[in-house]
Amino acid sequence: MIKTLLGQVGEYKKDSILTPVFTAAEVFMEILIPFVTAKIIDEGINGQDMSKVYMYGGLMLVLAFLSLFFGVMAGKFAASASTGFACNLREGMYRNVQEFSFTNIDKFSTASLITRMTTDVTNVQNAYQMLIRIAVRAPLMLICSMIMCFTINVELSLVFVAALVVLAFGLFFIIFKVTPIFDEVFRNYDNLNASVQENVSAIRVVKAFVREEYEDKKFGKAAEVLAELSIKAESLLAFNNPIMMFVIFTCMMLLSWIGAHFIVSGSMTTGNLTSLFSYVMSMMMSLMMLSMVFVMISMSMASMRRISEVLEETPTMTNPDEPIMEVPDGRIDFNHVDFVYKAGSAEDTLKDIDIHIKSGETVGVIGGTGCGKSTFVNLISRLYDVKPDGGSVWVGGHDVRDYDMEVIRNEVAVVLQKNVLFSGTILDNLRWGKADATENECREVCELACADEFIDRMPDGYNTWIEQGGSNVSGGQKQRLCIARALLKSPKVLILDDSTSAVDTATDAKIRQAFATKIPNTTKIIISQRISSVQDADRIIVLDNGMVSGFDTHENLLKNNTIYKEIYDVQMSGGGDFDEKMN
Numbered sequence: 021m022i023k024t025l026l027g028q029v030g031e032y033k034k035d036s037i038l039t040p041v042f043t044a045a046e047v048f049m050e051i052l053i054p055f056v057t058a059k060i061i062d063e064g065i066n067g068q069d070m071s072k073v074y075m076y077g078g079l080m081l082v083l084a085f086l087s088l089f090f091g092v093m094a095g096k097f098a099a100s101a102s103t104g105f106a107c108n109l110r111e112g113m114y115r116n117v118q119e120f121s122f123t124n125i126d127k128f129s130t131a132s133l134i135t136r137m138t139t140d141v142t143n144v145q146n147a148y149q150m151l152i153r154i155a156v157r158a159p160l161m162l163i164c165s166m167i168m169c170f171t172i173n174v175e176l177s178l179v180f181v182a183a184l185v186v187l188a189f190g191l192f193f194i195i196f197k198v199t200p201i202f203d204e205v206f207r208n209y210d211n212l213n214a215s216v217q218e219n220v221s222a223i224r225v226v227k228a229f230v231r232e233e234y235e236d237k238k239f240g241k242a243a244e245v246l247a248e249l250s251i252k253a254e255s256l257l258a259f260n261n262p263i264m265m266f267v268i269f270t271c272m273m274l275l276s277w278i279g280a281h282f283i284v285s286g287s288m289t290t291g292n293l294t295s296l297f298s299y300v301m302s303m304m305m306s307l308m309m310l311s312m313v314f315v316m317i318s319m320s321m322a323s324m325r326r327i328s329e330v331l332e333e334t335p336t337m338t339n340p341d342e343p344i345m346e347v348p349d350g351r352i353d354f355n356h357v358d359f360v361y362k363a364g365s366a367e368d369t370l371k372d373i374d375i376h377i378k379s380g381e382t383v384g385v386i387g388g389t390g391c392g393k394s395t396f397v398n399l400i401s402r403l404y405d406v407k408p409d410g411g412s413v414w415v416g417g418h419d420v421r422d423y424d425m426e427v428i429r430n431e432v433a434v435v436l437q438k439n440v441l442f443s444g445t446i447l448d449n450l451r452w453g454k455a456d457a458t459e460n461e462c463r464e465v466c467e468l469a470c471a472d473e474f475i476d477r478m479p480d481g482y483n484t485w486i487e488q489g490g491s492n493v494s495g496g497q498k499q500r501l502c503i504a505r506a507l508l509k510s511p512k513v514l515i516l517d518d519s520t521s522a523v524d525t526a527t528d529a530k531i532r533q534a535f536a537t538k539i540p541n542t543t544k545i546i547i548s549q550r551i552s553s554v555q556d557a558d559r560i561i562v563l564d565n566g567m568v569s570g571f572d573t574h575e576n577l578l579k580n581n582t583i584y585k586e587i588y589d590v591q592m593s594g595g596g597d598f599d600e601k602m603n
């Protein structure tokens with residue numbers, strides 16, 4: 021984990037090394053200052069020698085200036101190293117997430133990925149800044165101050181060594197108690213983010229079902245749990261200061277009392293006692309800082325682990341060593357395919373699918389909810405891989421695993437069931453299909469997808485701004501834009517996964533007619549719950565519980581496939597979709 025994280029320091033290594041170097045220099049300057057103070061008091065003031073006062077005063081000024089300079093430099097490099105490190109972590113995670121296969125994506129929730137890229141990275145950034153600065157400064161200061169104290173007076177030094185033990189015990193007891201609470205705090209951040217993400221993205225559904233109050237309560241509860249845990253942790257941390265102050269003042273009183281005896285008996289000078297006080301203060305402060313470093317680091321351990329989980333996640337799908345860079349045609353072969361989402365599941369999602377589709381053919385896929393239609397098409401563009409011994413899926417005469425992944429996904433265009441548009445103009449959205457498409461090309465595909473009619477009615481036409489998630493266009497309009505976007509890729513295989521469900525039947529028929537005449541060489545796979553959407557297809561696959569129950573023309577299926585015939589009869593008599601028959 022540590023190796024993975026440190027690997028992300030990258031170009032900020034130099035800043036990360038310079039920070040402790042300048043911090044050490046700053047500490048050495050600060051350590052010398054009380055020593056010079058003692059000289060001013062003993063040799064200058066007590067010795068009635070103004071020249072010594074000026075000389076040591078000047079030296080002190082130089083030391084103070086150098087300490088300031090080194091401190092500023094250390095702060096500057098620490099800030100640059102930690103923010104740069106955080107930026108690299110975010111970029112590294114984001115890059116890896118882009119490489120994730122769907123199997124990888126299924127492992128992490130969106131909310132958890134967001135928390136990891138925001139809150140977790142901020143924690144690690146703060147911990148890293150502390151590590152390269154305070155974690156160097158505090159122990160160095162502690163050791164140097166202790167050495168100075170012992171050189172001044174051994175007996176007095178033993179007083180604060182005892183005090184240090186008490187303080188260390190108190191502070192580390194608090195850390196021990198507080199660390200597990202912080203672990204829980206970060207786990208709860210995931211729940212809070214999940215609640216925000218789910219509700220904000222589904223705000224329309226929330227309103228439609230009048231669930232505001234319920235959702236409000238749900239969020240309130242998550243926020244309350246988080247607040248309670250944070251209060252618990254902070255309340256424990258609040259003891260830090262009083263314990264520290266108690267030990268410091270007790271220590272000071274003891275030092276003053278014993279020190280006064282030493283001064284009166286002539287075995288110690290006033291200057292030495294003054295510098296001893298300064299060193300003791302520095303030591304206590306260092307210990308306090310050290311305890312904070314431990315809190316911060318233990319707080320961020322959970323974050324570190326969560327970040328490295330994303331960074332170390334290896335994509336389950338990779339390109340072959342010598343990938344095929346061209347898909348010859350739109351032939352599709354499923355050779356006895358078995359597929360399961362999670363290894364070890366009791367039942368396969370797809371079972372022994374053996375189907376052969378010709379290039380340019382239009383194939384309908386029909387079946388009940390959850391029977392595996394989307395899963396079936398996801399294998400064609402290699403969004404998932406088949407089981408290790410679960411047959412193979414071929415496109416254009418080659419196993420999909422032998423292609424370059426970008427090539428196969430460009431040639432197999434999928435209009436997913438859940439259509440997503442991005443904020444930007446209609447043209448921007450269409451050009452996701454082909455970055456350099458001209459406006460004319462965009463218009464052509466929009467005509468094919470019957471999207472031109474509503475775009476032309478919009479005041480800004482193709483430059484109309486689409487809001488995030490396509491919230492300012494209707495479901496049917498969104499579907500047509502997504503079909504146009506896929507067409508712009510001029511793919512060898514076009515898959516429509518129930519993507520005309522929100523389009524009226526007349527427009528649906530028009531789109532299919534356009535496909536048949538304008539893109540005859542593209543293999544078209546149309547998933548639908550409506551028989552009317554697939555009955556014109558060359559052949560239709562009837563899926564039932566992950567298995568192929570029939571694969572033939574509409575007419576032959578009506579004659580030979582009882583499931584298909586029954587659905588047809590139900591839908592023709594005004595019934596609903598596939599599932600109504602199944603129930």
Ligand SMILES: Nc1ncnc2c1ncn2[C@@H]1O[C@H](COP(=O)(O)OP(=O)(O)OP(=O)(O)O)[C@@H](O)[C@H]1O
Nearest residue numbers: 126361369387388389390391392393394395396437
């Ligand atoms: N990412 C996933 N992880 C685990 N199981 C999944 C995943 N996606 C789908 N499934 C399961 O696989 C089965 C087939 O799902 P699939 O989406 O292929 O069905 P479908 O026929 O397309 O259904 P619908 O018509 O409702 O879209 C279902 O039982 C579903 O719960």
